Amino acid sequence: MSAPEGDRLRIAVQKSGRLSAPSLELLTAVGLGFAPAGDRLFCAGENAPVDLLRVRDDDIPGLVADGGCDLGIVGADVLGEFAAGAGVRPPSLLRELGFGRCRLAIALPQGLNWSGPASLAGLRIATSHPRHLAAWLRANAVAAEIVTLSGAVEIAPRLGRADAVCDLVSSGATLAANALREVATVATSQAVLVGRAGGLDAARAAIAGPLLQRLDAVLGVRGSRLVLCQAAREALPALLPLLPEVSTHTVTAIEGDPERISLQALCRRAPDWPALEALRGAGARDLLVLPVERMLA
CATH class of the missing domain: 3.40.190.10 (Periplasmic binding protein-like II)
Incomplete structure (x- = not known):
């Protein structure tokens, strides 16, 4: 087009x-x-x-x-x-x-004591987020020097350019690799x-x-799963509570066998193996768990 x-x-x-x-x-x-x-x-x-x-x-x-x-x-x-x-x-x-979930966090070298935000008073803090950090310091009534860097924030203490850092953290592996420990969260991000x-x-x-x-x-359906199974109609009250975070479900009679039903449930998260085994124990058969890519109401 x-x-x-x-x-x-x-x-x-x-x-x-x-x-x-x-x-x-x-x-x-x-x-x-x-x-x-x-x-x-x-x-x-x-x-x-x-x-x-x-x-x-x-x-x-x-x-x-x-x-x-x-x-x-x-x-x-x-x-x-x-x-x-x-x-x-x-x-x-x-x-x-x-x-892209992560957090903007304060991290200190292992040997530096932490007893709260006041521990940062008078220190040099390296960051690529100076405005976030300045607002957090003001909110906590802390006077500290902000050292603005465009990258490699985590190595600033090793280079003698700062005493602490304020950097994005996901798993924390980068901080650990640079002998830093996370002590406070300034903001969350995604x-x-x-x-x-x-x-x-x-x-x-x-x-x-x-x-x-x-x-x-x-x-709206990211992480959701469609769970399909068959069961005896009388097992339905026991099956529904075992499904994780059901947003909607449909029950259909199986042609030729009015005592059995087909259950289709949209769950906001995937059922784990214990949940599937519990469903089977409650009478579910032919269990299928399918990913959901999109859904238009």
Whole structure:
């Protein structure tokens, strides 16, 4: 589908890093296809009037805020850092996407004592999130020096550039590898979808609307499973409580055997092996657990 340049939607995503691959997977899940990227920053849409811009994570809020892009997928930590800047109108938060979860945390070298935020008084704290850190220090009435770095924050104490760090933490392995221990959480983060604060014009809104509906159809069932089985009708009251987080279920009579039913249940998470074994023990047979990619109500 082709469209004039002014009638095409442009989405910014991280070119490389922890959000890059999941962002592209999500866009594929909602039906978008793009020309092979390679090292190119701009990728034309192949099956819809939607183009992709692959850039640094830190650049995405600004690109959406100034209209260079219409939508963007970015870390909530990066969005918050941008929004805390003076005199800026940040993009609007449209959706929380549920991947790229991490936290912005204070970490200290193993030999440095911690008895609460006051322990940071007078210390130098290295971070790539100075606005988040400054707000947290103010909230805790702590006077400390903020050392702003664009990368390699975790090695700042070893290099003598800081006494502590405020950095993104996922598993904690990087902190441990640099002899640091996490002591406090400044903020939590995940991937989010953002859009222009003033909204889109009519042409772009007409493209974005169905995409957001598709996105909700994918996000709404992420992690869900469809559980199918057969059982005696009298076993149904015992089976339903054993299904994990059922959002809806359907019971159908089996043709030719009115005393047996087919049960179909949409569960918000996958049943583990003990749950499946309990279902079998309660009379379920021919159990199937299927992934759910999307669901339109």
